[in-house]
Amino acid sequence: DGGITQSPKYLFRKEGQNVTLSCEQNLNHDAMYWYRQDPGQGLRLIYYSQIVNDFQKGDIAEGYSVSREKKESFPLTVTSAQKNPTAFYLCASSIDGPGLAGFNTGELFFGEGSRLTVL
Amino acid sequence: GDSVTQMEGPVTLSEEAFLTINCTYTATGYPSLFWYVQYPGEGLQLLLKATKADDKGSNKGFEATYRKETTSFHLEKGSVQVSDSAVYFCALGMEYGNKLVFGAGTILRVKS
Numbered sequence: 001d002g003g004i005t006q007s008p009k010y011l012f013r014k015e016g017q018n019v020t021l022s023c024e025q026n027l028n029h030d031a032m033y034w035y036r037q038d039p040g041q042g043l044r045l046i047y048y049s050q051i052v053n054d055f056q057k058g059d060i061a062e063g064y065s066v067s068r069e070k071k072e073s074f075p076l077t078v079t080s081a082q083k084n085p086t087a088f089y090l091c092a093s094s095i096d097g098p099g100l101a102g103f104n105t106g107e108l109f110f111g112e113g114s115r116l117t118v119l
Numbered sequence: 120g121d122s123v124t125q126m127e128g129p130v131t132l133s134e135e136a137f138l139t140i141n142c143t144y145t146a147t148g149y150p151s152l153f154w155y156v157q158y159p160g161e162g163l164q165l166l167l168k169a170t171k172a173d174d175k176g177s178n179k180g181f182e183a184t185y186r187k188e189t190t191s192f193h194l195e196k197g198s199v200q201v202s203d204s205a206v207y208f209c210a211l212g213m214e215y216g217n218k219l220v221f222g223a224g225t226i227l228r229v230k231s
Contacts (some may be wrong), residue, residue: 004162006162010215014172033218035221039205040223041223042123042208042221042223042224043163043208044221045218045219045222048218056217071154090162090163092163099186107165107168108155108163108165109164110163111162112162112165113159113161113162
C-alpha cells in the first residue's frame with residue numbers, strides 16, 4: 001500500500017540531545033513537508049522540500065534541520081537549540097511542489113505522526 | 120499575513136444532530152480552502168475542498184461553501200455519527216503560495 005511512514009511513533013529525549021525523526025513515502029511525490037502540532041495551535045510548518053537536494057524554511061525552522069538526499073525520504077532533526085521540542089510532529093507529501101505548477105491543489109498526504117517528549 | 124480562525128471546541132453532539140463548525144479566513148488574493156480531518160491516533164486526511172468563490176465541497180455527508188463576501192468556509196453535516204468524532208482543521212492555500220495555513224482545529228465528540 002502506498003503511503004507515508006513515520007518513525008518512531010513515540011520518542012523520549014533528554015535535554016541537550018539531538019534526535020532524528022524519520023519520514024519515508026512510496027507515493028512518488030515530489031514535495032515533502034514537516035509540521036509541528038501543539039494543542040490549541042493547529043499545525044505550523046517547519047520545513048518543506050519541493051525536489052531532491054532542495055529544502056526551504058517554514059514558519060518555525062529555528063532549532064530544526066532537514067535533508068532530502070532521496071525522493072522518498074525527508075528526515076527531521078530536532079536539535080538541542082530547539083527550546084521547546086515537546087510536540088507532535090507530522091510529515092506530509094504532495095504530488096508537486098507548492099507553487100511549481102502554478103496552482104496549489106492543497107492535497108497533502110500525512111503520516112501518522114511522531115510524538116516527542118523531552119524529559 | 121494569511122490566517123484561519125476556527126470556532127473553539129470541543130463540540131459535543133448527540134448522534135444524528137446537525138453539525139456546524141465555523142471557519143473564517145484572512146488572505147490577500149484568492150485562496151483555495153480545505154477541510155482536513157484527524158481521527159484519533161492518525162495523521163490528517165483531506166475531507167473536502169473548494170477552489171473558488173461559491174464552490175461547494177462535499178464528501179462523506181459533509182459540505183462547505185466558499186463564501187468570499189463573508190470570508191468563510193463553514194463545515195456542515197446534517198446527521199453526525201459516533202464515527203465522525205475527530206479533530207477538524209480548516210486550511211487555506213494561496214494560488215501561487217508555498218504552503219497551507221491551518222486553523223487551530225476543532226474537536227468534535229459525538230455521543231450515542
